[in-house]
Amino acid sequence: MNDQANSFKNQPDERGHFGQFGGRYVAETLMPLILDLEKEYRAAQNDPEFAAQFDDLLTNYVGRPSPLYYAQGLTEELRKTAPEGKGAQIWFKRDELNHTGAHKINNCIGQILLAMRMGKTRIIAETGAGQHGVATATVCARFGLPCYIYMGSKDIERQAPNMFRMKLLGAQVIPVESGTGTLKDAMNEALRDWVANVDDTFYIIGTAAGPHPYPELVRDFQSVIGKEARAQMLDRINRLPDMLVAAIGGGSNAIGLFHPFLDDKDVEMLGVEAAGHGLDKEHAASLSGGKPGILHGNKTYLLQDEDGQIDEAHSISAGLDYPGIGPEHSWLKESGRVRYDSVTDTEALDAFQLLCRTEGIIPALEPSHAIAAVAREAVKMDQDKIILANLCGRGDKDIFTVAEALGTEI
Amino acid sequence: MTRLSNAFPADRAALITFITAGDPSVEDTPAILDALVEGGADIIELGMPFTDPMADGPAIQAANIRSLTGGTKTADVLNIAKGFRARHPNVPLILMGYANPMTIRGADWFADACVSNGVDGVICVDIPVEEDDSLGDALRSNEIAVVRLATPTTDAARLPTILNNASGFLYYVSVAGITGLQQAAQASIEEAVNRLKSGTDLPVAVGFGVRTPDQAADIARVADGVVVGSAIVELVEKYGKDAYAPVRDYIASLASAIASAR
Numbered sequence: 001m002n003d004q005a006n007s008f009k010n011q012p013d014e015r016g017h018f019g020q021f022g023g024r025y026v027a028e029t030l031m032p033l034i035l036d037l038e039k040e041y042r043a044a045q046n047d048p049e050f051a052a053q054f055d056d057l058l059t060n061y062v063g064r065p066s067p068l069y070y071a072q073g074l075t076e077e078l079r080k081t082a083p084e085g086k087g088a089q090i091w092f093k094r095d096e097l098n099h100t101g102a103h104k105i106n107n108c109i110g111q112i113l114l115a116m117r118m119g120k121t122r123i124i125a126e127t128g129a130g131q132h133g134v135a136t137a138t139v140c141a142r143f144g145l146p147c148y149i150y151m152g153s154k155d156i157e158r159q160a161p162n163m164f165r166m167k168l169l170g171a172q173v174i175p176v177e178s179g180t181g182t183l184k185d186a187m188n189e190a191l192r193d194w195v196a197n198v199d200d201t202f203y204i205i206g207t208a209a210g211p212h213p214y215p216e217l218v219r220d221f222q223s224v225i226g227k228e229a230r231a232q233m234l235d236r237i238n239r240l241p242d243m244l245v246a247a248i249g250g251g252s253n254a255i256g257l258f259h260p261f262l263d264d265k266d267v268e269m270l271g272v273e274a275a276g277h278g279l280d281k282e283h284a285a286s287l288s289g290g291k292p293g294i295l296h297g298n299k300t301y302l303l304q305d306e307d308g309q310i311d312e313a314h315s316i317s318a319g320l321d322y323p324g325i326g327p328e329h330s331w332l333k334e335s336g337r338v339r340y341d342s343v344t345d346t347e348a349l350d351a352f353q354l355l356c357r358t359e360g361i362i363p364a365l366e367p368s369h370a371i372a373a374v375a376r377e378a379v380k381m382d383q384d385k386i387i388l389a390n391l392c393g394r395g396d397k398d399i400f401t402v403a404e405a406l407g408t409e410i
Numbered sequence: 411m412t413r414l415s416n417a418f419p420a421d422r423a424a425l426i427t428f429i430t431a432g433d434p435s436v437e438d439t440p441a442i443l444d445a446l447v448e449g450g451a452d453i454i455e456l457g458m459p460f461t462d463p464m465a466d467g468p469a470i471q472a473a474n475i476r477s478l479t480g481g482t483k484t485a486d487v488l489n490i491a492k493g494f495r496a497r498h499p500n501v502p503l504i505l506m507g508y509a510n511p512m513t514i515r516g517a518d519w520f521a522d523a524c525v526s527n528g529v530d531g532v533i534c535v536d537i538p539v540e541e542d543d544s545l546g547d548a549l550r551s552n553e554i555a556v557v558r559l560a561t562p563t564t565d566a567a568r569l570p571t572i573l574n575n576a577s578g579f580l581y582y583v584s585v586a587g588i589t590g591l592q593q594a595a596q597a598s599i600e601e602a603v604n605r606l607k608s609g610t611d612l613p614v615a616v617g618f619g620v621r622t623p624d625q626a627a628d629i630a631r632v633a634d635g636v637v638v639g640s641a642i643v644e645l646v647e648k649y650g651k652d653a654y655a656p657v658r659d660y661i662a663s664l665a666s667a668i669a670s671a672r
Contacts, residue, residue, distance in 0.1 A: 015540065023540070023541050023544075024538060024540050024541060025509050025536045025537060025538075025541055026536055026538060027464075027465045027535055027536055027538075027559075027561075028538050028558075028559040028560065028561050028563075028564065028572070028583070029561040029562070029563050029583065029586050029587075030563075031538045031539075031540070031563075031568070032563045032564070032565065032568060033563065178471060179461070179462070179475075184462065185462075187464075188462050188463075188464040191464040191465075192464060192465070192467075192587075192588045195465065195586060195587055195588060196586060196587035196588060196591075197586075198563055198586050199586075293510045293513075293514055294508075294509040294510045294513060294536065294537075294544075295462060295510060296462075296464070297536075299544075302510070304510065304514070306514070307483055307484040307511055307514065308460075308484075308510035308511040308512075308513070308514030309460065309461045309478060309510075309511065310461040310462050310510070
C-alpha cells in the first residue's frame with residue numbers, strides 16, 4: 001500500500017542524495033548560495049505564477065509541445081533485416097524541433113526564471129557541443145542579462161557554428177585551455193567564475209548533474225519531455241510504449257523522458273552512453289566503464305584511475321564527451337530500474353546517416369547514439385512492440401564533424 | 411593533533427605554508443618541504459594533486475598538472491608525508507586537496523593512511539559540512555584534525571554549522587574566489603577574524619592571496635595564523651629542482667615579518 005516508498009520518483013532525499021549518489025560537494029564559499037537556490041526553487045515550485053510563466057514561454061517561445069512522431073520509414077527499413085515477425089514500431093519525441101534545435105532550452109527557460117527570481121544580474125554557463133551555450137545565450141538575450149559561456153578550446157574547434165551563434169546572441173564565449181579543453185574543463189572554469197562572483201551571478205548548469213538542487217531542478221524542467229510524450233502516446237494510440245531510449249552525456253534529456261514513466265512498471269528504459277572508439281579504448285561511458293566518485297559537486301559514476309584522477313573522455317559527439325553522468329542515472333542503474341548500454345562513434349555515424357535517408361531528419365550526433373541503440377533493440381522485439389526514443393537535437397551543428405569523419409570535404 | 415595545537419605560539423601568529431606534492435617531481439618535494447621548515451614555517455600543508463582543482467587559480471592548477479604529468483600517485487604523496495614525519499617529528503603536516511582522491515579507496519582507508527604516514531590534519535576543499543560523513547567521521551575517530559573553511563559568504567547563521575566538529579584550526583578563506591589571485595582588504599579581514607574568534611576557541615588562520623611579508627605581518631597582527639600558498643608554488647615553478655634556497659629565503663622573510671608584527 002505504501003506507494004510513495006515504492007516509487008522511483010521520490011528521489012532525491014532532503015540532502016540531495018539519490019541513494020549513495022548526488023549530494024553537495026562544493027567549496028564552502030558556494031554553500032550558502034546553493035542553500036539559497038534550493039530555498040528559492042522550493043518557493044518557485046509552489047508558486048502558480050512561476051509555473052504559468054514557464055509554461056507560457058515553453059508554448060510560445062520554445063514551440064512546445066514537440067510532436068510525437070511515428071517513424072514509419074525507419075521502422076520498415078529495420079524490419080527488412082529483422083527476423084520474421086520482429087521489428088518494433090519506432091516513435092520519436094521530436095525535441096529537435098524546439099527553438100534553438102535541442103532539448104537544452106527547456107532547462108534554460110526554467111533556470112533563467114529562477115535567476116531573475118533570485119535577483120541575479122549575470123549569467124554563466126558551461127557548454128560542450130555548444131547546444132546548452134546557445135540555449136543559455138538565447139534566454140539571456142530574451143531577458144536582457146549579460147551572458148558568459150565557458151567552452152573548451154577543443155570543442156570550439158569542432159563546434160564553430162554554435163560558437164558563432166552564441167556571439168550573434170550577444171554572449172561572450174570564453175575559451176578554456178586548461179586540462180583537455182573539453183566540457184569538464186569548461187565546468188571547472190565556470191565553477192571558478194561562480195565562486196568569485198557569488199553575489200550577482202547565476203550558474204545555469206546544462207545537465208542534470210552538479211550539486212543539489214541542480215540534478216533535481218534540471219530533471220524537473222526537462223520532465224516536460226516525458227510528461228508530454230506520455231500524454232501524447234495515450235492520446236494517439238491509447239497505450240504506453242514498451243521501451244524508452246535516450247542518449248546520455250550528463251543525462252538531462254534521458255532523465256527528462258524517463259522520469260514521468262519511472263513508476264510505469266511495464267515500460268522498459270534504456271540509456272545510451274557514448275562508447276567512443278570502444279569501451280576498451282577511449283570512450284565517455286561512465287556507467288559502463290567507470291566507478292563511483294566525486295566531481296563537480298556530486299557523487300556519481302566517473303571515468304577515473306585507481307587514485308581518483310579523472311580520465312579524459314572521448315566521443316565524436318561533443319555533447320557526450322564528459323567523464324561523469326548525472327547522479328540520478330547512477331542511482332537508476334544501481335536500483336536496476338533503467339538499463340544502460342553504449343554505442344561507438346562508428347555506430348552513431350551509421351545511425352546518423354540511416355535516419356537522414358529513411359526519415360528525412362538530420363539528427364544531432366548525440367541522439368544518433370540513441371538511434372543506433374534503437375536499431376539494435378528493434379530487430380529483437382516483436383512488431384507490435386513500441387519503442388519511443390528522444391530525438392533530443394538536430395544535426396545542423398554536426399555536419400562538419402560528420403563530413404570529416406566520412407572523409408568528405410564541404 | 412597535539413602537534414597541531416602546539417603549533418600556534420601564544421606571542422605571535424603561526425606561519426602555514428602550502429606546496430603541491432610531486433611538484434616539480436616526487437624526488438624534489440622533500441627538499442622543498444625542508445626549505446619551508448628551515449625558513450620558519452610552523453605548519454605544512456601538502457597539496458594532493460588532482461586533475462580537476464576547481465577551487466584553485468592558475469598557479470596551483472599548473473602545479474597540479476606538473477605533478478600529475480610527472481606521474482605522481484597517491485602512494486607517492488603518502489611516502490612524502492612519511493619521510494617528512496621522520497625528518498621533522500614535531501612539525502604538523504596537513505594534507506590538502508579534493509574529495510575524490512581522498513575518498514576513492516574509502517574514508518577509512520584514507521584515515522588509516524593519514525595515521526600511518528604521520529599526517530595530523532586534512533583540509534578537503536569540496537566536502538562541506540553537509541557531506542561531512544563521507545570523510546570527517548573516519549578522520550575524527552582516528553584523531554586526524556578536520557580543518558574547516560570559513561569564507562566571506564559565511565554569515566552568523568552558518569558559522570555554528572561550520573564549527574560543529576571542526577578541529578585543528580579554522581581556515582578563513584579571505585576572498586570569495588580561487589587561490590592566488592587577489593588579497594582581501596585588511597579591514598574586512600580584521601572584521602571577519604574578530605567575528606570568527608567570538609564563535610570559537612580554535613585558532614583562526616587567514617589565507618588566499620597573501621604574498622608579501624608586509625601583507626603577512628598585517629594579518630599576523632589580528633589572526634592566529636597566516637597561510638601562504640600560491641606565492642611559494644610560483645617559486646617552485648620558477649626554480650624547479652633548485653627551489654630549495656629561494657623558497658627557504660622567502661619563507662624566512664615571511665617568518666621574520668610575522669615574528670615582529672605584534
